[in-house]
Amino acid sequence: MANASVSQTLNQTFKANLRFPLYQYSVMRSLIFSAESLFLPLIDLLVNRRRPRLLSDDLSLLKASREALDELLQKDIDNIMAGLYPIEVLRPESPIKHLLRIPVLFKEGIRAVQRRGENRATEFNDQAQGFLYEVPEYYRRNFHFQDSGYLSNESAELYEHQVEVLFAGAAGAMRRLLIKPLKTRFPDTDGSGLTFLELGAGTGAATRFVRLAFPKAKIVAVDLSAPYLKQAQKRLRHFPRHDFVEANASHLPFQNGIFDAVFSVFLFHELPETERREVMRESLRVLKEGGWIGMVDSLQLGDQIAFDSALEQFPRDYHEPFYKNYVQRPIEKLMRELHIKGVHTRTGFFSKVVWGEKAKPVSPMGQ
Numbered sequence: 001m002a003n004a005s006v007s008q009t010l011n012q013t014f015k016a017n018l019r020f021p022l023y024q025y026s027v028m029r030s031l032i033f034s035a036e037s038l039f040l041p042l043i044d045l046l047v048n049r050r051r052p053r054l055l056s057d058d059l060s061l062l063k064a065s066r067e068a069l070d071e072l073l074q075k076d077i078d079n080i081m082a083g084l085y086p087i088e089v090l091r092p093e094s095p096i097k098h099l100l101r102i103p104v105l106f107k108e109g110i111r112a113v114q115r116r117g118e119n120r121a122t123e124f125n126d127q128a129q130g131f132l133y134e135v136p137e138y139y140r141r142n143f144h145f146q147d148s149g150y151l152s153n154e155s156a157e158l159y160e161h162q163v164e165v166l167f168a169g170a171a172g173a174m175r176r177l178l179i180k181p182l183k184t185r186f187p188d189t190d191g192s193g194l195t196f197l198e199l200g201a202g203t204g205a206a207t208r209f210v211r212l213a214f215p216k217a218k219i220v221a222v223d224l225s226a227p228y229l230k231q232a233q234k235r236l237r238h239f240p241r242h243d244f245v246e247a248n249a250s251h252l253p254f255q256n257g258i259f260d261a262v263f264s265v266f267l268f269h270e271l272p273e274t275e276r277r278e279v280m281r282e283s284l285r286v287l288k289e290g291g292w293i294g295m296v297d298s299l300q301l302g303d304q305i306a307f308d309s310a311l312e313q314f315p316r317d318y319h320e321p322f323y324k325n326y327v328q329r330p331i332e333k334l335m336r337e338l339h340i341k342g343v344h345t346r347t348g349f350f351s352k353v354v355w356g357e358k359a360k361p362v363s364p365m366g367q
């Protein structure tokens with residue numbers, strides 16, 4: 001007994017001492033990506049010979065975003081300390097891979113700024129051309145002015161690094177906002193017997209985090225992009241129990257009521273309004289009664305007033321044709337219109353997690 005309590009105390013002390021170094025690691029990581037993000041205005045200056053807008057032009061926005069970033073990173077470490085997900089979520093990729101990618105990102109940054117300058121948003125390489133006939137019309141574009149949109153191996157290889165640069169190294173922590181409410185709905189389980197569906201899984205970054213939090217759950221990852229799913233498969237090659245399905249989230253190839261949870265990360269802001277509703281309807285169709293539905297996506301207007309100006313600027317700088325409409329139409333309202341119960345929201349930096357449950361049909365009185 002005495003030995004058990006000594007080892008428990010040692011364990012607690014070890015854990016308590018780990019908090020600060022982990023937080024420092026996250027801050028360092030964020031500083032590296034923030035430094036890399038300075039390439040973008042530099043490229044803009046070189047290519048367009050005009051000084052681009054910087055976050056630092058608006059000091060109150062800069063201050064609010066630094067504070068929100070710090071709060072998100074702190075909470076992320078708190079969640080690790082509380083055992084919601086393992087430290088493994090912070091594991092960095094090889095620094096050599098990271099460094100080797102920087103010149104490629106720089107070159108691609110120049111091309112993206114040129115595309116933006118000339119408003120060219122439908123350029124595809126040969127591989128991407130081959131996929132165009134299979135995907136919906138709204139998807140045939142260079143989202144973010146990136147090379148071949150979501151339809152080439154090159155784009156899939158650069159994507160995760162680009163997202164981290166855009167979000168000052170906080171993209172992972174924002175995606176992990178999903179896990180706390182998911183763990184609250186499915187407490188004290190390693191996921192055995194549960195089946196989750198992820199829509200717009202992209203290159204599998206969020207899939208990996210959910211997998212680490214629920215190691216025994218089965219996860220089905222859906223995306224329209226074959227090259228992105230290939231990258232996701234590579235990322236998750238050491239983990240069992242995955243299916244990768246190339247499909248449209250608004251026309252899912254699954255039976256009714258088979259998933260315990262359906263979720264997405266950074267999908268809805270990329271969809272036209274009608275498609276957002278269809279994807280939500282399809283999610284509910286394939287979800288079990290009482291099942292969990294949630295998403296992480298960009299903040300919307302009024303979620304954090306201090307960030308509203310940045311939300312309005314974002315689609316002017318990046319090719320995000322449906323974003324302006326997305327930020328004006330609260331996702332919570334759509335969920336309630338579709339009778340989703342217990343809709344909740346938590347914000348973190350430039351994102352929020354919104355979740356609820358599929359209502360069970362009300363049984364007639366007396367039955």
Ligand SMILES: C[S@@+](CC[C@H](N)C(=O)[O-])C[C@H]1O[C@@H](n2cnc3c(N)ncnc32)[C@H](O)[C@@H]1O
Pocket residue numbers: 139150163175199200201202203204205206222223224225228247248249250264265266267270271
């Ligand atoms: C911004 S990315 C987010 C990817 C990933 N969830 C992440 O956390 O980085 C949006 C993803 O949604 C996918 N997508 C867009 N429309 C889709 C649709 N209708 N059905 C399935 N996937 C879609 C894109 O191919 C892309 O991989």
